[in-house]
Amino acid sequence: MRIAITARGSHPSSEVDESFGRAYWFLLFDTKTESYVAVDNTVIRNSQENAGVKAAELLKERNVNILLTGETGPKAFRSLVEKGIKVFHGASGSVEDTLNAWLEKGMIEAEHANSPGSPYCLVVQSKTLQVDAPKVLLDLLKP
Template identity: 40%
Template sequence: MKICITSQGKELGSEIDPRFGRCKYFIFYDTETDQYEAVENRWREAAQGAGTQAGQFVASKGVSVLITGKIGPGAERVIKAAGIKVIEAQGMVIDAINKVKQG
C-alpha cells in the first residue's frame, strides 16, 4: 500500500505538516517495501488553488491513504474522488505510518 504524509521535513522523523495544500513536503511511503520518497510541495506558494493542485498530484501517485493535519474542501473533493482515505493526524511521520501499518 502506498501512503502519502504531509511533512515539515524530508525524513520519517519529521513532524506531520498540519496543512495539506501548503505543506512543505509530501512523503510517499510504500508499506510493502518500506521505501519512501520526499517531494517538495511546489504548490505551497500558489496564490490560489494550492490544495486542488496538490490533491491532483497526490492522486496521480497512486496512494491509498493520505495522512495530514487538515484538508480544505477543494483538495478533499479531489482526494475523495480518487478513492483515497484521509486520516487527520499530528505528531511524527513515522508514528503515523506505523499506526496505519498496524491497522
C-alpha cells in the first residue's frame, strides 16, 4: 500500500503541509518496503487552476491508496474519491508523526471536503440580465 502525506519539505522529519493541491511536496510511504519517496509538487502548486484535481491525478499515477493531509477542497476531494484514494484530514506535526498517528488508528477517514477550496470551486450558473438602457436624446438648442 502507498500512503501520500502532504509536506513542506522532502524529508520525513519535514512539517506537514496543511494544503493538498498546493502542497510543496508529497512524501509517499510504501508499507511493503517501509521507505519514502519524495515528489516535488512545484508545477502543480504553481498552476493557475485545478491544482487539487491535478494533484489527485498525480497520486493516482503513483499508485497511492491513502492521503494524509490537513485539508482538501470540494473538487479535489471528489477527484480523490473517484480515483479510489481514501482521504484522512487533520494531519499536523511532522510527516513521521502523521504517519504514526494514522498507523495507530488516530485519524478518521474523511466523508467530505473540509475546506471551501478556491472561489472557482463553487461556480454558480448565472443568468444573463438584459436591461434596456434608456435612450437619452439631447436636443441641441440653437441660439
